[in-house]
Amino acid sequence: MSLLAWIPFYPLVSFLFLIILGKRLSWRLASALSIGAIALSAISSALMINQLSAADSGIISVKLWSWFSLGSAEVNFSFYLDSLSAVMISVVSGVGLLIHAYAAAYMKNDENFSRFMAYMNLFIVAMLILVLADNLVLLYLGWEGVGLCSFLLIGFWYQEKENVLAARKAFIVTRVGDTAMAIGLFLLFKSLGELNIAAVNESAGALWQIGDELPYWIALLLLGGAVGKSAQLPLQTWLPDAMAGPTPVSALIHAATMVTAGVYLIARMQGVFLLSPEVMSYVARVGALTLLLAGFAALAQTDIKRVLAYSTMSQIGYMMLALGAGAWSAGVFHLMTHAFFKALLFLTAGSVILALHHQQNLLKMGGLLKKLPVESGLFIVGLLCLMALPGTSGFFSKEAIIAALWSSPTAGPILWWGAILGALLTSIYSCRLFFLGFLGASREHNKVHDLHHDQPSVLLRWPLFLLALLSLFGGLISLDFSGVFSSALSLDMAADEPAWLHPLAIATPFIGIAFSWCFFKNYRDNKGAALEVKDTAFNRFCGDGLGFDWLYRYLLVRPYCLLANINRRDIVDQLIMLNGWYVRLWHDALSASQNGSLRWYAAGIGLAIVFLAGVITL
Amino acid sequence: MTAIPLNHVLMLACILFAIGFIGVISRKNTLFILMSLEIMLNAVGVAFIGAGSVWQQADGQIMFILILSLAAAEVAIGLALLLRMQRRYQSLDIDKLSELRG
Numbered sequence: 001m002s003l004l005a006w007i008p009f010y011p012l013v014s015f016l017f018l019i020i021l022g023k024r025l026s027w028r029l030a031s032a033l034s035i036g037a038i039a040l041s042a043i044s045s046a047l048m049i050n051q052l053s054a055a056d057s058g059i060i061s062v063k064l065w066s067w068f069s070l071g072s073a074e075v076n077f078s079f080y081l082d083s084l085s086a087v088m089i090s091v092v093s094g095v096g097l098l099i100h101a102y103a104a105a106y107m108k109n110d111e112n113f114s115r116f117m118a119y120m121n122l123f124i125v126a127m128l129i130l131v132l133a134d135n136l137v138l139l140y141l142g143w144e145g146v147g148l149c150s151f152l153l154i155g156f157w158y159q160e161k162e163n164v165l166a167a168r169k170a171f172i173v174t175r176v177g178d179t180a181m182a183i184g185l186f187l188l189f190k191s192l193g194e195l196n197i198a199a200v201n202e203s204a205g206a207l208w209q210i211g212d213e214l215p216y217w218i219a220l221l222l223l224g225g226a227v228g229k230s231a232q233l234p235l236q237t238w239l240p241d242a243m244a245g246p247t248p249v250s251a252l253i254h255a256a257t258m259v260t261a262g263v264y265l266i267a268r269m270q271g272v273f274l275l276s277p278e279v280m281s282y283v284a285r286v287g288a289l290t291l292l293l294a295g296f297a298a299l300a301q302t303d304i305k306r307v308l309a310y311s312t313m314s315q316i317g318y319m320m321l322a323l324g325a326g327a328w329s330a331g332v333f334h335l336m337t338h339a340f341f342k343a344l345l346f347l348t349a350g351s352v353i354l355a356l357h358h359q360q361n362l363l364k365m366g367g368l369l370k371k372l373p374v375e376s377g378l379f380i381v382g383l384l385c386l387m388a389l390p391g392t393s394g395f396f397s398k399e400a401i402i403a404a405l406w407s408s409p410t411a412g413p414i415l416w417w418g419a420i421l422g423a424l425l426t427s428i429y430s431c432r433l434f435f436l437g438f439l440g441a442s443r444e445h446n447k448v449h450d451l452h453h454d455q456p457s458v459l460l461r462w463p464l465f466l467l468a469l470l471s472l473f474g475g476l477i478s479l480d481f482s483g484v485f486s487s488a489l490s491l492d493m494a495a496d497e498p499a500w501l502h503p504l505a506i507a508t509p510f511i512g513i514a515f516s517w518c519f520f521k522n523y524r525d526n527k528g529a530a531l532e533v534k535d536t537a538f539n540r541f542c543g544d545g546l547g548f549d550w551l552y553r554y555l556l557v558r559p560y561c562l563l564a565n566i567n568r569r570d571i572v573d574q575l576i577m578l579n580g581w582y583v584r585l586w587h588d589a590l591s592a593s594q595n596g597s598l599r600w601y602a603a604g605i606g607l608a609i610v611f612l613a614g615v616i617t618l
Numbered sequence: 619m620t621a622i623p624l625n626h627v628l629m630l631a632c633i634l635f636a637i638g639f640i641g642v643i644s645r646k647n648t649l650f651i652l653m654s655l656e657i658m659l660n661a662v663g664v665a666f667i668g669a670g671s672v673w674q675q676a677d678g679q680i681m682f683i684l685i686l687s688l689a690a691a692e693v694a695i696g697l698a699l700l701l702r703m704q705r706r707y708q709s710l711d712i713d714k715l716s717e718l719r720g
Contacts, residue, residue, distance in 0.1 A: 599644075
């Protein structure tokens with residue numbers, strides 16, 4: 001059997017071992033098992049990508065077994081590797097490996113360590129199935145699998161109510177998108193009779209014209225699924241709360257891999273999306289709105305992980321914007337570089353949080369540059385990439401996106417300005433985060449905990465260095481998607497590009513840095529005085545994520561609870577309970593007759609005889 | 619001696635039987651219940667004898683003798699039970715005995 005089929009298999013075996021043996025495994029054994037499995041997957045992925053570059057067709061596929069058949073169509077359990085899924089598996093297994101190594105050290109003292117690693121492994125299995133699936137049913141299996149793991153890991157510390165609520169919220173909100181996606185898949189199957197991705201992309205183009213109604217609805221419903229999973233407007237509210245999980249989880253699931261599944265889905269279903277330019281422009285607008293919203297929200301956060309969560313949301317907004325504008329490869333490229341630098345940022349933040357005894361409040365940090373020089377350096381690298389300063393990997397991918405926007409028929413100058421404003425916001429909130437946390441003097445004089453006292457420094461440091469290297473030089477990796485993405489959408493190169501476009505795009509982060517240097521002066525020069533976020537309307541509004549939670553609470557949650565309250569005694573239930581009520585009635589009547597009184601029984605016998613005599617004679 | 623029509627005999631038997639039955643279900647005192655049972659047995663005996671005289675057969679009278687001996691046996695046991703009951707409950711109220719719950 002091809003090596004391809006083995007890639008998700010190793011973590012699956014490791015997951016089974018970890019979940020069955022559980023606490024009987026020592027830390028050393030459990031971490032060796034889980035990291036080893038991911039390492040095997042990563043090596044296999046590298047070998048497969050090597051094979052792929054040698055393959056003539058640019059595609060490697062392997063059929064494991066036939067899953068079930070739907071009418072004439074057969075749904076197989078089979079994997080499909082082209083250059084798009086190759087990028088995804090290398091990100092999932094590569095970045096996943098580094099995060100696993102870090103997580104093993106980070107979670108070392110947790111009593112449920114092996115359960116944690118088991119869930120992480122299961123997540124990798126599901127994610128690999130998602131990106132390797134050759135048909136949409138298998139993709140959906142992986143899609144739901146990663147959702148489940150996200151739920152399990154957000155609520156990993158389930159003794160605290162807050163975490164459980166966050167997990168539930170993430171699960172329910174993404175389920176809204178998943179339902180839309182499932183309906184889209186049904187519609188797709190009904191009209192094409194086919195669920196194999198390559199075949200769908202091909203026959204959709206043959207069957208429909210650009211602008212037909214059916215592909216419009218299908219693409220819109222698929223976008224619904226992508227929006228839910230990738231935390232885009234209007235289903236973005238779950239991501240900031242998802243930071244309740246352990247930090248490596250935030251790095252792996254809620255920054256590097258799972259939240260980009262929506263981007264992958266849209267890129268994968270390119271054939272359908274290209275048939276509906278309207279939905280493409282919706283994708284672009286959703287991305288642009290989300291990146292602005294998240295940028296503003298990140299400006300007012302005080303929790304270091306929430307800042308990073310909003311920044312993830314906004315970077316995925318960039319990817320969506322790229323996809324919507326038809327810059328497919330730029331979007332996927334940004335997906336990859338974002339996975340590198342966001343994983344780096346989250347893991348470094350994890351080290352900081354660990355060193356400060358689980359202090360996540362930026363207002364209580366300060367002066368970390370002196371206390372934790374190595375982590376600070378790594379964090380700076382991550383922030384530079386996030387701000388897309390020239391030379392870093394973020395620069396290459398983000399500039400590629402911004403460059404494609406102006407002349408794209410589905411994006412245009414307005415969205416270009418949105419992206420520029422987003423870049424400006426990115427650099428402002430990055431600087432604010434850095435000034436608050438790392439410059440000035442320490443505000444809470446908490447002792448910095450020696451990270452390498454009881455955690456093995458090899459695992460806690462080296463993944464960060466590797467990720468920093470990838471973040472800095474990942475932009476030099478050249479991705480060739482010519483085989484996957486057809487460069488359609490080049491209807492007419494609409495607007496002419498003015499000469500100042502590119503210089504402005506490159507200069508934007510610097511403008512943001514200069515602005516924050518002046519504007520956040522009291523954060524920068526803080527001498528240890530306590531800080532407070534001013535309670536202005538703007539701060540409150542942004543701090544709440546622009547009021548979406550509030551809106552949904554009053555628009556959806558409250559009315560739903562009200563209805564549920566009214567229908568407390570379920571009407572349908574009452575109909576079913578009628579049966580029980582009828583039986584109970586007879587039970588009561590008959591048990592009342594069994595009263596133990598002899599005369600009553602004698603009367604019963606007599607009446608029965610009279611009755612029977614009457615029946616017989618009449 | 620004019621023959622008494624069978625109808626009359628059967629009517630008498632029915633009335634006696636009904637009186638006995640009503641006595642069984644309406645009386646509380648166990649002694650009276652036993653007496654009512656005797657009335658019912660006698661009602662049956664009347665019907666047998668009536669039928670025997672109509673068909674000129676001895677079977678009816680034999681049956682009545684059987685019933686009489688059965689009644690004697692039943693009364694012997696019944697009265698013994700009554701004595702036990704009086705000892706135990708200090709009353710002959712049949713409803714006091716309704717301890718067996720369905």
